[in-house]
Amino acid sequence: MMRFVASLGAAVLAVFAAIGRVAIFTAQTISHLVRPPFYPREFGQALLQIGYFSLPVVGLTAFFTGGALALQIYAGGARFSAEAVVPQIVAIGMVRELGPVLVGLMIAARVTSSIAAEIATMKVTEQIDALVTLSTHPMKYLTLPRVLAATLVMPLLVGVGDVIGIFGGYIVGTQRLGFNAAAYLQNTADFLEVRDVVSSLTKGAVFGFIAALMGCYYGMQSERGAMGVGRATKGSVVAAAVLILAANFLLTEAFFSV
Amino acid sequence: MIRLANVHKSFGDNHVLRGASLHVPKGQSMVVIGGSGTGKSVLIKSVLGLVKPDSGKIEVNGQDVARADRDAFLARFGMLFQGGALFDSLTVWQNVAFRLLRGSLKRPLDEARAVAIEKLRRVGLDKDVADRLPAELSGGMQKRVGLARAIAADPEIIFFDEPTTGLDPIMAGVINDLIREIVTEMGATAVTITHDMTSARAIADQVAMLHAGKVRWCGPINELDTTDDPYVQQFIHGRADGPIAALR
Numbered sequence: 122m123m124r125f126v127a128s129l130g131a132a133v134l135a136v137f138a139a140i141g142r143v144a145i146f147t148a149q150t151i152s153h154l155v156r157p158p159f160y161p162r163e164f165g166q167a168l169l170q171i172g173y174f175s176l177p178v179v180g181l182t183a184f185f186t187g188g189a190l191a192l193q194i195y196a197g198g199a200r201f202s203a204e205a206v207v208p209q210i211v212a213i214g215m216v217r218e219l220g221p222v223l224v225g226l227m228i229a230a231r232v233t234s235s236i237a238a239e240i241a242t243m244k245v246t247e248q249i250d251a252l253v254t255l256s257t258h259p260m261k262y263l264t265l266p267r268v269l270a271a272t273l274v275m276p277l278l279v280g281v282g283d284v285i286g287i288f289g290g291y292i293v294g295t296q297r298l299g300f301n302a303a304a305y306l307q308n309t310a311d312f313l314e315v316r317d318v319v320s321s322l323t324k325g326a327v328f329g330f331i332a333a334l335m336g337c338y339y340g341m342q343s344e345r346g347a348m349g350v351g352r353a354t355k356g357s358v359v360a361a362a363v364l365i366l367a368a369n370f371l372l373t374e375a376f377f378s379v
Numbered sequence: 380m381i382r383l384a385n386v387h388k389s390f391g392d393n394h395v396l397r398g399a400s401l402h403v404p405k406g407q408s409m410v411v412i413g414g415s416g417t418g419k420s421v422l423i424k425s426v427l428g429l430v431k432p433d434s435g436k437i438e439v440n441g442q443d444v445a446r447a448d449r450d451a452f453l454a455r456f457g458m459l460f461q462g463g464a465l466f467d468s469l470t471v472w473q474n475v476a477f478r479l480l481r482g483s484l485k486r487p488l489d490e491a492r493a494v495a496i497e498k499l500r501r502v503g504l505d506k507d508v509a510d511r512l513p514a515e516l517s518g519g520m521q522k523r524v525g526l527a528r529a530i531a532a533d534p535e536i537i538f539f540d541e542p543t544t545g546l547d548p549i550m551a552g553v554i555n556d557l558i559r560e561i562v563t564e565m566g567a568t569a570v571t572i573t574h575d576m577t578s579a580r581a582i583a584d585q586v587a588m589l590h591a592g593k594v595r596w597c598g599p600i601n602e603l604d605t606t607d608d609p610y611v612q613q614f615i616h617g618r619a620d621g622p623i624a625a626l627r
Binding site for chain 1: 464
């Protein structure tokens with residue numbers, strides 16, 4: 122019995138220690154926002170890598186999800202003669218939930234894994250130590266540009282994802298389900314509120330922050346060897362995905378609680 | 380110049396440094412020898428602040444490194460890492476000129492590139508390699524680029540971590556000669572860690588042997604072969620039998 126209590130206590134302490142480490146890492150990252158030097162070149166590259174090069178995967182994910190959503194709502198709505206709500210539900214579903222969450226998860230898969238693997242490899246090949254000996258703070262040079270770029274560019278990616286998702290629903294709705302094109306767009310525009318868009322973009326910023334932060338954190342914490350890099354990469358994606366979904370719930374509660 | 384006094388460092392239960400003390404005079408080339416896992420890398424990383432000692436004192440030019448201004452302190456150092464530690468995403472010249480492209484030593488782009496190409500020439504590399512990525516170079520060339528980066532900002536103190544590991548004997552000889560020449564012409568203080576005795580003899584003014592977390596023996600290179608310390612004799616002659624094996 123005592124052994125069980127001891128192992129339970131050790132596990133709880135380990136969780137709190139991990140939360141503490143992430144909290145300290147987050148605070149350190151934010152503190153570098155106001156402490157020069159800054160590295161605009163690295164920030165620009167991070168914007169390009171995280172933002173521009175993620176556009177194809179974000180666009181394809183959103184397009185197919187919007188189309189599938191239209192089909193599902195049409196089929197489900199037909200059970201109680203509510204097929205006409207397809208434009209409205211596609212719009213609200215994409216903008217409030219699916220747009221930010223799917224883009225967040227795709228970024229966790231594409232960007233978080235890439236950041237974690239890159240930084241972990243830099244750590245095991247002593248490139249992080251080399252940065253320090255070259256009078257360059259690794260958090261300023263590696264972490265801050267990536268986290269800042271992801272936080273700023275993710276709302277744009279989510280916005281693009283929302284629009285393409287609605288467009289996917291529009292294509293399926295007008296070409297497959299027989300909706301009038303002008304009426305579909307009118308219904309979409311009439312139904313969406315400013316709050317929907319604001320919540321979507323806010324979620325994007327928060328998810329971007331989480332995705333890049335987890336990549337950097339796990340990369341910096343990586344252990345030695347190929348296995349260490351693998352563990353860091355896997356851990357970063359899992360942590361980013363879980364935290365994005367948890368943050369989504371909290372933000373939805375904050376924006377739309379009844 | 381560099382003085383370590385009774386430095387201890389543990390990683391969990393592994394007590395790596397157990398009271399290491401060492402004095403490296405200004406302008407001297409000190410080679411630290413010792414078996415794998417004896418704490419050689421931890422010793423130089425402690426001086427640079429990459430590893431924080433648990434206790435003991437480390438001074439550079441009489442200044443306690445724990446209290447020094449980090450940027451000013453590190454600006455005086457250059458380091459060649461065992462695997463080169465070149466930044467994969469940057470070209471060769473950007474690696475060499477890294478310090479000159481940002482921070483307190485920042486210079487105009489053209490000037491930084493010119494310095495990088497001059498340093499590459501100094502280590503025997505043609506300017507054609509300047510725009511290549513590190514992954515496109517052989518191990519020996521990467522080591523030379525690492526050496527060029529270490530000397531790019533004309534440091535007062537240079538550390539070399541296993542400079543010949545992984546190189547063929549001829550390339551190892553080239554790197555040894557380069558290190559000796561550069562240290563002499565720059566008048567820099569150098570600390571090299573190695574278990575390659577050919578390298579140690581080529582580079583060293585002074586030799587220190589680290590064993591069981593302490594400096595076991597320290598003296599001029601010309602006394603290395605005549606010392607009667609059984610640990611040193613076993614190590615430099617690569618004998619399997621002796622006090623070192625008995626302690627393992």
